[in-house]
Amino acid sequence: MKTALSLILAALTTTATAAAPVANATETKINPVALEYATEYRTTTAEVTGIAWYPTHTTSNFVTPDGNEWAVCDELNPESSYLVVFDTMGTADLTDDEVIGMVPIQK
Numbered sequence: 740m741k742t743a744l745s746l747i748l749a750a751l752t753t754t755a756t757a758a759a760p761v762a763n764a765t766e767t768k769i770n771p772v773a774l775e776y777a778t779e780y781r782t783t784t785a786e787v788t789g790i791a792w793y794p795t796h797t798t799s800n801f802v803t804p805d806g807n808e809w810a811v812c813d814e815l816n817p818e819s820s821y822l823v824v825f826d827t828m829g830t831a832d833l834t835d836d837e838v839i840g841m842v843p844i845q846k
Contacts (some may be wrong), residue, residue, distance in 0.1 A: 769814050769840040777826035777839055784844070785809070787817040811838050819843040 742784040799815035802808050825836040
């Protein structure tokens with residue numbers, strides 16, 4: 740399953756389908772540590788709602804269609820939509836999910 744998800748994420752970053760990465764978007768963001776141990780996944784789309792720059796890191800906030808707000812310690816492109824891959828941690832509770840990858844997609 741991990742290999743399959745890795746291949747899907749790689750394909751999304753290189754294909755020319757409707758969900759292909761946007762040319763002016765930031766690159767795909769993948770958390771290799773989370774990808775290594777994740778066993779159950781879910782995907783959704785997201786819109787960037789804000790970015791905060793700090794001396795040691797950058798935090799990007801985004802919202803998913805279900806209204807949940809999330810943050811990642813990375814800079815996302817606010818003009819792009821994203822396909823988000825979450826590790827569900829094996830539970831139905833969304834609050835323990837962890838972002839594994841974010842792929843910029845066309846709106």
